[in-house]
Amino acid sequence: MSQQAITPELCDWIAEQSRAGHPSQNILAAMLGSGWDEAIARQALARTLGQSATLTAPAGATPGLPEPDLSRFAPVLDAGDRPVKVVMALRQPRVVVFADLLSGEECDGIIALATQRLSRSETVATGGDGSEVNAARTSDGMFFERGETALIQRVEGRIAALLRWPLDHGEGLQVLRYSPGAEYQPHYDYFDPAHASTANILRRGGQRVGTLVIYLNTPAAGGSTIFPDIGLDVAPVKGNAVFFSYDRPHPATQTLHGGSPVVEGEKWVATKWLRQGVFN
Structure with a gap:
């Protein structure tokens, strides 16, 4: 082979x-x-x-994958209420880096809203339903409800327009704060079909099919988003974002990724996960 x-x-x-x-x-x-x-x-x-083979979607799901309009590879895309720059695009796996997705004021506003609600980040529980603290994820985080505030609603609408994916097919924004030394070891964002809790999770909108990580600040050193399978590091720059999609829950998607340790300062990110169907 x-x-x-x-x-x-x-x-x-x-x-x-x-x-x-x-x-x-x-x-x-x-x-x-x-x-x-x-x-x-x-x-x-x-x-x-020009795209990866799409997975078979459940009844009622949006066909295909979230995807920005790169048909002409214009350097600036219309995201509805704001122009967004394309910095880099990779076809396989599909990875796109955007600049100026959020303004500095929007980044600061999301951090201010999230600060009072942070707690130790968790992952899907290893042995069953629910979630648990995991040594591989050393950050603090919180979730916004979809459309919880005017700012969150505006950002979500911009993401939906940019990635051409229904707004109601997205989970609420998750905000994470990484202190010096904190990291998130390489992992996949899709739900493992073999895991005990996956069947219940999939009832709320089906599989995840895309991830958008937005950088809310620029740490002094470290904190890049890494893709070990393809040797890619994305620098965390305030207002920028990295998007990647995955057409099936399988390592063949080459979407193994992680957050490298923060060396100096803090790193704040907001993550939007996109589902096959309506997330509720």
Whole structure:
């Protein structure tokens, strides 16, 4: 499998299948049935079709994945009430870095709202339902209800417009504060299908399909968002954000990511997770 290569002939075949009306998930299944390594097959699909093969969505879910309009690769995108700059875009995995998603005043406002409600961050419980404190996540955090304040509502509307994903398909914003030495070790954001609590979690909107991490300040040193599988580090710059999507709950999406330790100062981030269906 390690010797498999994405050749022009393979890309031509994928393009022919797509023109014939075969959905990307069927093309992927055919490649896997022929012995292709899944990661290479997905890279070939992304290179040829410009997006990753989408997962099969449950009834009532929005098809496809959240995705900014990069069809013309314009350096500035219209996010409804604010122009947002595109700094970098990677096709496979889909990772996009934005600049000036939030103003400095909006970042400061979210921090001020969140400060009084912080508690030790938790993750999905290891052995069952619920959540628990995890040594891999050494931050303090809180959640806003969707549309809780005028500021939160404005930011959520901007995110929905930028990523072209329904507003009600998003979880409430989570704000995290990382003190010096704090980190979040590499992990995936999708819900593990094998986990005991996943079935209950999925009843509230289906799987997660995308993540947007917004930097609310610029730490003096450290605190980058890291993607170990692809060797990418994204610097935390106030008002900027990194977006990534994942079409299935599987490591083949190459969306393993984490927050590297803060070396000096604090790091504040706001995270928006996007679901397949209406989150309630």
